[in-house]
Amino acid sequence: MPLTADLPMRSWLFAPGDSEKKMAKAAQSAADIALFDLEDAVATENKPLARQLVQAMLADQTDGRDRLWVRVNPLDGPYTLADLAAVMPARPGGIMLPKANGRRDVEVLDHYLSALEVANGIEQGSTPVIALVTETAESMFHTGGYKGAARLVAMSWGGEDLADSIGASSNRNADGSFGFTYELARSLCLLGAASAGVAAIETIQADFRDLDGLKARAEKVRRDGFRGMLAIHPAQVDVINAAFTPSAEELAHAQMIVDLFAANPGVGTIGYQGGMLDRPHLSRAQQLLRQQGQV
Numbered sequence: 001m002p003l004t005a006d007l008p009m010r011s012w013l014f015a016p017g018d019s020e021k022k023m024a025k026a027a028q029s030a031a032d033i034a035l036f037d038l039e040d041a042v043a044t045e046n047k048p049l050a051r052q053l054v055q056a057m058l059a060d061q062t063d064g065r066d067r068l069w070v071r072v073n074p075l076d077g078p079y080t081l082a083d084l085a086a087v088m089p090a091r092p093g094g095i096m097l098p099k100a101n102g103r104r105d106v107e108v109l110d111h112y113l114s115a116l117e118v119a120n121g122i123e124q125g126s127t128p129v130i131a132l133v134t135e136t137a138e139s140m141f142h143t144g145g146y147k148g149a150a151r152l153v154a155m156s157w158g159g160e161d162l163a164d165s166i167g168a169s170s171n172r173n174a175d176g177s178f179g180f181t182y183e184l185a186r187s188l189c190l191l192g193a194a195s196a197g198v199a200a201i202e203t204i205q206a207d208f209r210d211l212d213g214l215k216a217r218a219e220k221v222r223r224d225g226f227r228g229m230l231a232i233h234p235a236q237v238d239v240i241n242a243a244f245t246p247s248a249e250e251l252a253h254a255q256m257i258v259d260l261f262a263a264n265p266g267v268g269t270i271g272y273q274g275g276m277l278d279r280p281h282l283s284r285a286q287q288l289l290r291q292q293g294q295v
Contacts, residue, residue, distance in 0.1 A: 016041035017050035058090035102142030143192035208233035218243035
C-alpha cells in the first residue's frame with residue numbers, strides 16, 4: 001500500500017518555519033498538506049530557531065500530523081542533517097526535498113530518514129518524500145530516473161531556483177507566461193512522475209491575489225495530468241482544492257466507461273454516442289476513480 005494511500009494531495013501550503021502564527025494558520029487551513037519550510041523562507045541566522053519552532057508545532061499536533069510536512073534544506077548544503085535531527089523526533093507527516101539532482105539524492109535522504117526513524121521509535125520507511133526535481137540545471141537531465149526510489153510519493157518542479165541556476169534574468173516571457181526552459185521543466189516533472197508512478201504536483205503561483213488566474217492555471221495542469229499544486233497563501237487553497245476535485249459529472253462518466261467495458265469483456269473498442277471508446281479511455285477512467293477511492 002502506498003505511503004499516502006488515504007492522504008489527499010491536491011493543495012500543499014507553505015508556511016515559514018520561523019513564524020508560529022503562519023504555521024498555525026497553515027495547519028488549521030483546508031490545505032491537504034501544510035508544509036513547514038526550513039529552506040528558502042527562513043534566513044540563515046533564523047534556521048536554528050525555525051527548527052525548534054517546527055519541532056514544537058509538530059509535537060503540539062496530536063491529530064492530523066500525517067498532513068504536516070517539512071521542507072528541509074538541500075543535501076548539497078550544511079543544514080539537512082540538522083533539520084532532520086530536529087524534526088524527526090516529532091514525527092512529521094512527510095519530508096520535502098528541495099533541489100534534488102536525481103535519484104541518488106532521494107536514496108541518501110532515505111538512509112538518513114531510516115536511521116532517524118529507528119532512533120525515534122518510528123516505523124522504518126514510513127515517512128514519505130516529495131522531491132523538487134527541476135531546481136538546478138543538472139537536475140533537468142535526471143527527471144526520468146526516479147522509478148522505484150524509496151519513499152517517493154510525489155514530484156514537483158520549480159522555476160525560480162532553476163532561473164538562478166542557469167543565470168537567467170527572468171523565467172517569464174513578455175506576456176507573463178513561463179519561458180520555454182521552464183515549460184520544459186514542467187513537462188519533464190510530469191513525465192518523470194508518470195514514469196515513477198507518483199503524483200505530479202504543480203509549482204506555486206507567486207501572485208496570490210490573482211485567484212482567477214490561479215483557477216485557470218490549476219484547471220489546465222490538472223487536465224495535463226498533475227494531481228495537485230503548491231500554494232504560498234491560504235487564499236489559494238480553496239481554489240486549488242476545487243480545481244483538483246473531479247466533478248460529479250466527471251466521476252459518473254468515468255464509471256460509465258468502466259461499466260461499459262465490464263459489460264463487454266475482451267473487446268478493445270466500444271462504440272458510444274457516435275464515437276469510439278478504447279482501452280486508453282478505460283485506463284484514464286479507472287485512474288480517476290482510483291484517485292477518489294472508488295476502484
